[in-house]
Amino acid sequence: MSETPVPPPTLPPRLQRIPPGAWTAFAWCLSLLSPVLGDADRPSHRATDDPGHAPAAHQDWVTAGFTTPVALLAAALLRRRPRTAVALLLAATVVQTEAWRWELQLPPTALLAVVTALCLVTAAEPRRTSRAALAMVLGALTLHLLLAPALGGGLLLTGTRIGANDAGVLIAVIAWLIGRSVHQSRAHAEALSARAAEQAVTAERLRIAREMHDTVAHSIGIVALQAGAARRVLDTRPDRAREALGAIETAGRETLAGLRRMLGALRQADDADGSATPAHLLPGLAGLDRLAAATTAAGVRVDLRWQGERHPLPPEIDLAAFRIVQESLANVVRHAGVPSCRVTVDHRRPAELGLDISDRGRGRGTSPAGYGLVGLRERVALLHGDFTAAPRPDGGFRVTARLPLTGSAR
Known part of the structure; x- marks a missing residue:
């Protein structure tokens, strides 16, 4: 090597x-x-x-x-x-x-x-x-x-x-x-x-923490749910148990692949243009269908809606949007206790990407000691966007984000 x-x-x-x-x-x-x-x-x-x-x-x-x-x-x-x-x-x-x-x-x-x-x-x-x-x-x-x-x-x-x-x-x-x-x-x-070096170290540490959380939390939540489902139906429904074990294997492999990509990026020196990870290796909104399918297999059906004409996004916007949806779905699976949720991706405004993830569950959104929503707020703030996460008036929880497509990186 x-x-x-x-x-x-x-x-x-x-x-x-x-x-x-x-x-x-x-x-x-x-x-x-x-x-x-x-x-x-x-x-x-x-x-x-x-x-x-x-x-x-x-x-x-x-x-x-x-x-x-x-x-x-x-x-x-x-x-x-x-x-x-x-x-x-x-x-x-x-x-x-x-x-x-x-x-x-x-x-x-x-x-x-x-x-x-x-x-x-x-x-x-x-x-x-x-x-x-x-x-x-x-x-x-x-x-x-x-x-x-x-x-x-x-x-x-x-x-x-x-x-x-x-x-x-x-x-x-x-x-x-x-x-x-x-x-x-x-x-x-x-x-x-x-001071600049200290701030850079702190920013990098927070970035790594966000990536670790977003890469692992969703998959681990799915693994835990599928493992519990497999244990309950192992004797009565072996076919369902095999499906749950297959979902666990898929989630585990995807998590390991994501960790390898992230660790590989951390080991590499920055390129001449300051980018450490090639854009094609980063997750993005193109993987939402697969993410929705994995969440549905975990027991929470995802109603994925696209509004406007889909078009390529800057890499940092594409990654942030995927992480926002991923963390929101992980919170729905772990905390909402509902059979379904809705994800809306809005491309109708040329200078802005809109995201809306809502459910009609218990309305907590995350555990009191969790860092998921904190990390999402940090991501959106770094991109000069707007982020809200709060219980809905008629029950449930809603996460919204508005990400500008021009002048996004600080």
Whole structure:
């Protein structure tokens, strides 16, 4: 017996396949190039007699040879040790920027790797970790803001030195907020997906329960009645006993066939169009004559009436209509205590199928603990139809259903 092949997993979009460490390493490389690109727009020398300005930024590639391995190590540790990774990136950024001597502060371009890592950590890690990373970045920027003027021989709030770290703080906060937004969006999407999966499991469980009930209940009721009849006439009417045993055999075989079809459908993976069971294997209104004959053989004559011109029905409507009639007849056999009932199938309206099953019995319709009518209501509700089941005013019980033929499946 060959096993059903498992479909390959769906790959995420290409950008999502890139690990966070790769984005961080790429941002670090861009930050290394920023002073080189910035020199093109700067004069080669500044006025040396102006104490408020530092020399133009020039990349220190010797220092970059030491700080780049540290930054790449931080990128590799970003998933496993996010706070350690952010701390290493901050240290590498500060050392590299001090080597540039670019206005003695941390320009926003030098913080590309840090804010990238901060955003990715916030998007992927718990809130406690993201807050610790943000505090680490803001603390480092504030400390550098206080120390940079002193290291350069100037005063805190002198000239144009104040401003670069302020921009870095703003960019860090924006990166953290973006990461939080992504984190919350992911959490919301996962919650919706889990809820949808739970609802799908519940719907499938109810569908299986309805199919099991509808497949077995009617036949078992007929088997019980025929077995009782055979036992009563076994000695006096052996011919009637043989007929009852034949009906039991037929009902048993039909029940086993229905169970095999249902279990086979449950074992099969859904087809490309989402249909697990071929339509021609599902029962439908074409089997009503045989169902009426089996019910008549069980002792309840079925008056089957067709109104309007019979025409093909959608598979879900055809199956639901058959199950409604089947369960209603099973309830008549088990609970009504009458010799006959009437089934009317109405095809006169082009956009609607009507069903009417009535009897003049005791009027209960089902046992108090039964699930048959509950399952029928669920079936009809899923098809956007109307269902009623109640005692008749003049005695007996009546089941009616109206099933729309367009836009039926939810």
